[in-house]
Amino acid sequence: MAETSSPAPVRRALRVKPATREDKIFFGVSAAAGYSSLVFIVLILIFLGVQAWPTFVEQGVFEFVFGTGWSSNDVQYSIGPMLWGSVLVAALGVAMAVPMAISIAYFIEFMATPRIARAATLFVDLLAAIPSVIIGLWGLTIFSSVGAEWGEMISNTLGFIPIFSNEAGSFLRTPFIAGVVIAVMIVPIISSVTREIFSQIDGDLIKASIALGGNRESTFRKIILPVSASGITGGVLLGLGRALGETVAIFFVLNLIYDQFNWFAILEPAGGAIASLILSKFGEASPSEVSALLAAGVVLFILTLIINSIAAFIVAKAQPWNNR
Amino acid sequence: MNLEPVARPKSAEPWARTTNRARALQVLGSIIPIAVAAASWLLGGVDLIVAVIFILLPLLLVSIGVVGFILKGKRGAPDAALIVVTIFLGTFVMVLLMSVVWSLIEAGFSALSPHFIYQNNRYVTPTDPLEFGGVGHAIVGTLLVVSLSTLITVPLGVATGVYLTETRSKGRGFVRVIIQAMAGLPSVVAGLFIYSMFIVTGVSQYAGWLGALALVPLMLPTVARVTEESLKLVPQELRNGALGLGASSWKAFFQVTLPAARSGVVTAILLGVSRVVGETAPLLLTVFPIAETNWNVFNGGMATLPTYIYRFVNLGFDTAIARAWGAALVLMILVGILFGLARFVSRPKSLKKKKVKR
Numbered sequence: 001m002a003e004t005s006s007p008a009p010v011r012r013a014l015r016v017k018p019a020t021r022e023d024k025i026f027f028g029v030s031a032a033a034g035y036s037s038l039v040f041i042v043l044i045l046i047f048l049g050v051q052a053w054p055t056f057v058e059q060g061v062f063e064f065v066f067g068t069g070w071s072s073n074d075v076q077y078s079i080g081p082m083l084w085g086s087v088l089v090a091a092l093g094v095a096m097a098v099p100m101a102i103s104i105a106y107f108i109e110f111m112a113t114p115r116i117a118r119a120a121t122l123f124v125d126l127l128a129a130i131p132s133v134i135i136g137l138w139g140l141t142i143f144s145s146v147g148a149e150w151g152e153m154i155s156n157t158l159g160f161i162p163i164f165s166n167e168a169g170s171f172l173r174t175p176f177i178a179g180v181v182i183a184v185m186i187v188p189i190i191s192s193v194t195r196e197i198f199s200q201i202d203g204d205l206i207k208a209s210i211a212l213g214g215n216r217e218s219t220f221r222k223i224i225l226p227v228s229a230s231g232i233t234g235g236v237l238l239g240l241g242r243a244l245g246e247t248v249a250i251f252f253v254l255n256l257i258y259d260q261f262n263w264f265a266i267l268e269p270a271g272g273a274i275a276s277l278i279l280s281k282f283g284e285a286s287p288s289e290v291s292a293l294l295a296a297g298v299v300l301f302i303l304t305l306i307i308n309s310i311a312a313f314i315v316a317k318a319q320p321w322n323n324r
Numbered sequence: 325m326n327l328e329p330v331a332r333p334k335s336a337e338p339w340a341r342t343t344n345r346a347r348a349l350q351v352l353g354s355i356i357p358i359a360v361a362a363a364s365w366l367l368g369g370v371d372l373i374v375a376v377i378f379i380l381l382p383l384l385l386v387s388i389g390v391v392g393f394i395l396k397g398k399r400g401a402p403d404a405a406l407i408v409v410t411i412f413l414g415t416f417v418m419v420l421l422m423s424v425v426w427s428l429i430e431a432g433f434s435a436l437s438p439h440f441i442y443q444n445n446r447y448v449t450p451t452d453p454l455e456f457g458g459v460g461h462a463i464v465g466t467l468l469v470v471s472l473s474t475l476i477t478v479p480l481g482v483a484t485g486v487y488l489t490e491t492r493s494k495g496r497g498f499v500r501v502i503i504q505a506m507a508g509l510p511s512v513v514a515g516l517f518i519y520s521m522f523i524v525t526g527v528s529q530y531a532g533w534l535g536a537l538a539l540v541p542l543m544l545p546t547v548a549r550v551t552e553e554s555l556k557l558v559p560q561e562l563r564n565g566a567l568g569l570g571a572s573s574w575k576a577f578f579q580v581t582l583p584a585a586r587s588g589v590v591t592a593i594l595l596g597v598s599r600v601v602g603e604t605a606p607l608l609l610t611v612f613p614i615a616e617t618n619w620n621v622f623n624g625g626m627a628t629l630p631t632y633i634y635r636f637v638n639l640g641f642d643t644a645i646a647r648a649w650g651a652a653l654v655l656m657i658l659v660g661i662l663f664g665l666a667r668f669v670s671r672p673k674s675l676k677k678k679k680v681k682r
Binding site: 012018019022023025026027029030031032033036037040041043047050051095099100103105106111125127129130131132133135136137141142143149150153173179187188213215216217218220234238242244245246247248252259268274275278279282290293294300304305307308311312313315316 | 371373374384396399400402403405406407409410411412413414416417420421423424425427428430431451479480481483484486487488491492493495496497499500501502503504505506507508509510511512513514516517520521524540541544546548562572574575577598599601602603604608609610618633634637648649651655656659660667
């Protein structure tokens with residue numbers, strides 16, 4: 001009888017928007033947190049921009065970004081060689097890393113037995129977690145001498161090509177060595193992204209290719225690569241962003257030259273990197289120099305922001321299953 | 325009519341079948357080039373790297389190509405090239421990576437000892453032998469800075485994950501792109517940001533909490549993204565069930581969705597921590613390294629493992645480098661523990677199974 005005596009519960013209206021105060025707070029807080037990342041980026045641009053403004057005004061934006069020379073006595077700052085050096089070293093590292101990373105991913109996904117694949121996946125993911133300062137330490141103490149030997153060998157056999165020429169006589173602290181160190185750093189990163197993409201490829205496509213008489217090579221070239229190309233590109237750009245922002249590892253293994261461009265001679269002990277410039281000059285910088293360093297940070301930030309936005313866009317296009 | 329799938333024999337992969345002749349040919353085709361290259365290296369005095377690249381690689385390509393041609397005809401040769409190049413490049417970079425790991429283990433363990441873990445560097449000069457001093461102060465500093473950073477980042481990151489999965493707001497795609505872009509924020513820029521915000525403007529001196537703040541934008545994208553992934557794995561039916569029983573959205577989240585995704589969220593936190601624990605540049609710009617133990621994050625300098633490594637590498641003495649390797653091993657063990665914990669926590673596969681069924 002109790003059922004009939006108690007009043008029927010009030011029928012709740014069907015709503016698609018948060019109705020109660022708690023829900024409004026809940027959604028409000030999560031939205032605020034969601035946009036906090038945007039706030040971070042804007043804050044970074046504002047604070048760095050304000051401090052860097054005097055430099056951009058005094059040096060001129062174009063002269064600062066593309067000119068040469070860095071001298072606190074003459075209050076003349078330009079990061080042209082550093083900017084180019086960053087791009088050169090990162091491009092070198094990525095060019096070496098991509099084939100190797102794809103090889104590892106291909107091996108894990110399509111050649112190895114499940115047990116080896118699991119172990120290798122774990123190992124590669126762990127390698128991706130190695131702090132870059134440790135890679136830099138390895139590059140400085142272990143790899144530098146080996147890399148110098150390789151560089152000398154290349155220069156002796158292929159030195160007639162301007163890229164591989166060397167006039168300094170020393171093969172230590174070259175962009176080539178920095179590039180290899182960067183490659184070692186980003187291979188695990190690119191490789192785990194690529195493996196992830198490979199593992200999402202529809203198995204039926206591959207089976208169909210084999211059933212139609214394709215072999216490994218044609219399946220790879222005509223099915224796997226086209227399907228995963230944009231995903232791999234995104235992973236590569238992420239690695240490129242990491243390479244451009246790398247600070248300590250490059251600082252350890254590269255000779256920074258401020259007053260002239262080293263266009264393509266990757267075996268000369270002369271190069272640059274914006275992040276390493278900031279690190280090397282920061283310790284005893286005069287106020288005007290600090291402003292210039294912050295301006296260099298702004299340039300680096302904008303560069304990586306562009307590359308990463310492109311990467312994010314490409315990856316999002318390549319992984320429609322991630323945008324529910 | 326009931327259509328049951330026909331049971332398939334286990335070995336229904338005709339392309340995977342091999343014969344003894346094929347195996348023998350494959351083994352022969354790979355052993356001969358290796359033997360020739362090894363002989364030219366050991367007996368002929370050719371440099372190892374030259375022997376590998378200019379003797380082993382072309383010979384392998386030719387011999388495996390011939391084997392592929394014998395076994396599978398015209399289609400076999402490109403296959404062979406693909407396999408050889410894949411394994412060759414993979415092995416090459418694995419050797420480099422193993423060299424990193426091996427030198428870390430070898431040089432690190434020779435510096436490691438109980439007192440290296442708990443002593444600090446007061447009264448220790450860089451040229452002192454390794455019997456004195458250690459990285460205790462740096463371990464303390466790293467733990468303090470990273471914990472503070474974690475305390476700030478985790479609510480922010482998890483709430484961002486919630487925003488990306490639990491709401492139907494229009495801005496999600498945009499926030500997702502922003503977070504992806506932020507994942508590539510150069511660590512040195514994060515350091516410069518905090519430096520220009522607090523130190524240049526005179527709000528604070530170099531201190532541990534500034535370092536913690538500098539790590540926040542580096543850690544946030546990882547936490548947010550992995551949280552998003554793990555919340556996505558929670559079946560929609562669970563949420564709908566809770567809402568259908570009359571729970572409000574926030575109750576449904578805290579009592580149903582979050583407990584269901586707990587292991588994933590913990591994984592997100594651990595991965596975020598392991599991402600920033602080795603960051604060097606931001607700490608160099610915001611925390612002044614000292615040689616003593618400092619328990620106060622809000623006052624005074626503070627040593628951390630990455631900056632310790634950086635400082636001692638820059639000093640350049642053999643003993644200093646040995647100390648840096650020891651600190652590097654301690655740091656890597658820390659990262660390894662976090663990584664192992666993350667793997668262990670994300671192990672229960674109950675959620676993932678449900679996803680497959682769906």
